[in-house]
Structures are given as C-alpha cells and as structure tokens.
Amino acid sequence: MDIKSFKGALAQIAEERGISPERVIETIEAAIATAYKKDYGEKGQKIKAQFNPVSGDVKFWQIKLVVDNSMLYTDEEIEELKENKQDFSEEPAKEGEEPKKFVFNPEKHIMIADAKKDYPKIKVGEEIEISLVSKQDYGRIAAQTAKQVILQKIREAEKETISAEYRSKEGEIVSGIVQRIEGHTIFVDIGKTLGILNREEQIPGEFYRPGQRLKFYIVKVEESPKGSVVVLSRAYPKLISKLFELEVPEIASGAVVIKAIAREPGFRTKIAVVSNEQGVDPIGACVGQRGTRIMAVINELGGEKIDVIAWDEKPEKFIANSLSPAKIISVKSEDKNTATVLCPKTSLAWQLEKTAEM
Secondary structure, three states, X not given: OOOOHHHHHHHHHHHHHOOOHHHHHHHHHHHXXXXXXXXXXXXXXXXXEEEOOOOOOEEEEEEEXXXXXXXXXXXXXXXXXXXXXXXXXXXXXXXXXXXXXXXXXXXXXXXHHHHHHHOOOOOOOOEEEEEEOOOOOOOHHHHHHHHHHHHHHHHHHHHHHHHHHHHOOOOOXXXXXXXXXXXXXXXXXXXXXXXXXXXXXXXXXXXXXOOOEEEEEEEEEEEEOOEEEEEEEOOOOHHHHHHHHHHOHHHHHOOEEEEEEEEEOOOEEEEEEEEOOOOOOHHHHHHOHHHHHHHHHXXXXXXXXXXXXXXXXXXXXXXXXXXXXXXXXXXXXXEOOEEEEEOOOOOHHHHHHHHHHO
16 A cells, blocks of 8 residues: 555545545544554554655554553452453543553553653553554555545544534524425435434425425534434524524624514514614514515515514513504503403404403
C-alpha cells in the first residue's frame, strides 16, 4: 500500500464528506496502524501511527501502560477467575476510581521500575510511546484491512459531523423535500441527511407527496442503533414563530416579540405580539401590506388560519384581546388559570353557549 497515494485524495475526501481534514488524517492513521500491526506487530500490541500529509511519511509507536504490582492479578486470582469463568478487566481506571487489575502482557504493559529507567518522571497509570521502525509496504490482507478501516471510520466521522451539525440546529426550521412515505412516517431530504416526520408531528388533514418541498421544525436529534435520527415537525407551535421570523424583519431584529402562541395544527393559530420600539405597530408588522406577510405563513401551512393579537401584561386585557373580534363587556379573573368573560347576547360566544344548553 503506497502511503503517498493518500495525499492527493485527502482534500477531496474532506470536501465531499463534509469532514475536517484533521479527522480524515486521524482515520488514515488508525488504518495505517491497523495495517502495520497486521504485518509487523505482535499479539496484544497497541500501535500508534502519525501520518504527514505533506511528505507522505509515517512514524509508528508502540503504546504501553505503566503498571505496578497492585494493578496486576496474582496467580491465585487468575486461577479463581478462570474457575468462575469470569473475564479479566483490561480497562484503565477512570479519574477518581481505584485502578483496575490486569493480566500482565509485556506487549501492552511495562512495570513502573522499568519505565523509570528511560522516563524518570513517569507515573503509574500513564502511557509511554516506544518508537518503532517505519514501514511503507504491506501485504494484501493488511491493505484490505486498512481500506475497510478507512471506509468505516470515514462513515462514522461523517455521521458524527452530520449529527453535531443538526444538533446545533435544534429549534430552527429547515427546508426539505419529501423523499418517500412509509405508512404514517414521512422521510424528508433536508440536505446532508434524511429527517423523519412522524404521524404525531404532522398537520392533521395535510397530505404529503414525494418531491414536495416544505419547511419543517427541527425538534431534536435522537440516537438510534442505526445512527442519529433528525426528528422533524409540522405541528409544533414554534414552527409558527420561526416562519414569522423569516417573513417579518421586525421580529427577526427584536423590534416585535411573539409573547405567546396557541395552536390547533391545521385549523387555527393565535399569536400574541408586542412592540419593543415606539412607533412600531406589532400587529401591522406581522400582517404586512395588504396581508402579504401573514399570507406567506398561511400558505406555507396549507391555509391554516392565523390570528394576530396584541399582548398585554394585564390578564383581563389580554383575554379580551385574545377573543377579538368578539365584543367583550368585562373580564373577571377568578384565579391564576380561570376567568369569567361577559359578552353581549348578540355575540357569537353567547349564541354558542345558548345552543349548547339546548
């Protein structure tokens, strides 16, 4: 396997896969170390490789853990573990934990007394790096193993990069294209990966078809056995606020603030807004000239009705605003979550109440 052949492909791989060049180099180093161990290493060795992408040179080290007698199983303990068919722990202790014990392997471990001969300041539990003779040529099996490691590691790095990217976008909206439909689950192409729109996150009565472009709210990124899953929503209330941020510059700049949202997906949404700047009409800013801004949001939601009302710190005034355009005689707050509203007999609210009584 020609190490220098990696140099030309490094930038291309990083660009195509959306992975940093440093991560690609780490992947190559892991593969080269695997190939080295396959052809030249000993059983149990831990090999570290350092690849220079400019010169194509590679350096190798054997890693050994520094141990003392307290970290090693005694012969009696080994026999006891074998009789009980228990595994031997070979994991180094975490910070603050008691050191775990090992079966001494000269390829993996080195006694503290021997380590101090070359590394006077070394401590138990630390690792030392022993330089190895560099190799440039590997056998066919080792080359195949290295190739598999590279492909696997690049796929893992790609998934981690995508997961981190969309995790940072949780709470934002993304444009996507419906790719396929499986039962009640919609798979959406959102760029570098597929998002999932589950049934409970869909707008009731909204139909989806492959090739359809829509906007979605990124709820969260979940981990699954098959990798990260980006969970999308069309029913989430905050989708409304994010759509208004796109259409209303005053909201994006903070001049107008959405204080509350009540939504029945597919039917009606009410948003309460307030202005932080004198002279800015919060409702007018959201509606736009001739209703262009609010109509853009309504069209994105398939015709869902949207009412924009004025926020007020006084609960009575806010409740009256929220019932607009109904005429309200009075609002009396009974407790934190209950209020009594009086309205004229000619109002729709009164007529509905009388109809319910009949």
